[in-house]
Amino acid sequence: MQEIEPVNFASPPSTLSAEPRALDRDRDRAAARDTTRAAGVQIDRLTVRFGERAVLDDLSLTLERGELLTVLGRSGCGKTTLLRFIAGFVEADYVTGRLTVAGRDLTDAPPHQRNLGLLFQSYALFPHLSVFDNVAFGLRARRVKRGDIARRVADALKLVQLGDAGHLMPAQLSGGMQQRVALARALVIEPDVLLLDEPLSALDANLRASVRSELKSLHERLPDLTIVCVTHDQDDALVLSDRTLLMRDGRIAQLGTPQALYENPADGFVARYLGAANLLAPSLVFPIGDARHAEREKLACLRPEQLKIDALGSSPLHGTISAVDWYGATLSVAVELDAMPGVPALVSMQHGAGRTPIRGDRVSLRYEVDDVVLIRP
Numbered sequence: 001m002q003e004i005e006p007v008n009f010a011s012p013p014s015t016l017s018a019e020p021r022a023l024d025r026d027r028d029r030a031a032a033r034d035t036t037r038a039a040g041v042q043i044d045r046l047t048v049r050f051g052e053r054a055v056l057d058d059l060s061l062t063l064e065r066g067e068l069l070t071v072l073g074r075s076g077c078g079k080t081t082l083l084r085f086i087a088g089f090v091e092a093d094y095v096t097g098r099l100t101v102a103g104r105d106l107t108d109a110p111p112h113q114r115n116l117g118l119l120f121q122s123y124a125l126f127p128h129l130s131v132f133d134n135v136a137f138g139l140r141a142r143r144v145k146r147g148d149i150a151r152r153v154a155d156a157l158k159l160v161q162l163g164d165a166g167h168l169m170p171a172q173l174s175g176g177m178q179q180r181v182a183l184a185r186a187l188v189i190e191p192d193v194l195l196l197d198e199p200l201s202a203l204d205a206n207l208r209a210s211v212r213s214e215l216k217s218l219h220e221r222l223p224d225l226t227i228v229c230v231t232h233d234q235d236d237a238l239v240l241s242d243r244t245l246l247m248r249d250g251r252i253a254q255l256g257t258p259q260a261l262y263e264n265p266a267d268g269f270v271a272r273y274l275g276a277a278n279l280l281a282p283s284l285v286f287p288i289g290d291a292r293h294a295e296r297e298k299l300a301c302l303r304p305e306q307l308k309i310d311a312l313g314s315s316p317l318h319g320t321i322s323a324v325d326w327y328g329a330t331l332s333v334a335v336e337l338d339a340m341p342g343v344p345a346l347v348s349m350q351h352g353a354g355r356t357p358i359r360g361d362r363v364s365l366r367y368e369v370d371d372v373v374l375i376r377p
């Protein structure tokens, strides 16, 4: 069933004159905008314990308003629990720590008072409702006026490029279009934060790429909307994120731009998680005389595209090609290093750039010493 939940429902209409309340509300909103410009979501010292186990362990995090954060990590590391905490779905008994969204302390607020849009893995829409009615659902629950509903639904559908689809039924839409309707439904309530849990995982590879671009352009068109997106997919993180949070066992392994995580991983776990990494003994890649040559506590990290295959020569890295895999535009070449048997170095090269390597070739690997990053194991 549908798991997209606009969680902010209306308070009953006031019997008092609507105008002063509306003015108050507008003034409050304006004030909130001013004072919270820099703070979209703030999490302070969050620990979630189920029994003995801390699923989230003393986690602190501040997102700027309008930032798109992707949350990555292995299965079971606590990604969904983090999202559920923000949404208000983790029972208070299990939680210590505080949550502030758009300047409001929401730690103890029930889910329906948090003004969040949720879009979870399954995007199934209500099959018996038209696209319009699916999107209008949350607004009707909040008792928004009819005319306003029509306008806001039209705006939300336009935002996801489905301005003409309001009259269609879900069964008449492709998977990608259904996912966009689900997004419109999350956005129509004008949430402060959009929480996405694996929003692309039910889509096939092509559709995934296209909905991913939609999401990116949507983020550009809604600069004030803070988005937290849990994903397993590195490409989602690389394409979408302002910043990526890589989690490990309920803690932050590294938080930064995807580029920072890729180019300057904090440790071997991060290096291996985001893209392929060659992790080598520093003595193998730094020349004698370079202080880093003698470094024993660290690993030297070189990405596959930073290695070049060369004729056997004077490079300290040499060995035998053990596999050549073709990925369309690129070739991935595994080289069993003489100095490190059993853990082949990976080289990525453009297909068609020079002679295609052949399994069994004896080769050297060239690299720039300046490209090598020293990291914790």
Ligand SMILES: Nc1ncnc2c1ncn2[C@@H]1O[C@H](COP(=O)(O)OP(=O)(O)OP(=O)(O)O)[C@@H](O)[C@H]1O
Pocket (backbone or CB within 6 Å): 050, 055, 073, 074, 075, 076, 077, 078, 079, 080, 081, 082
């Ligand atoms: N209500 C709960 N009671 C007990 N344990 C729970 C509860 N919710 C989650 N867990 C446990 O907490 C751990 C983290 O779960 P969570 O769903 O946050 O992981 P995840 O990183 O999102 O994993 P996945 O990528 O597989 O969705 C898991 O071991 C899970 O079994």
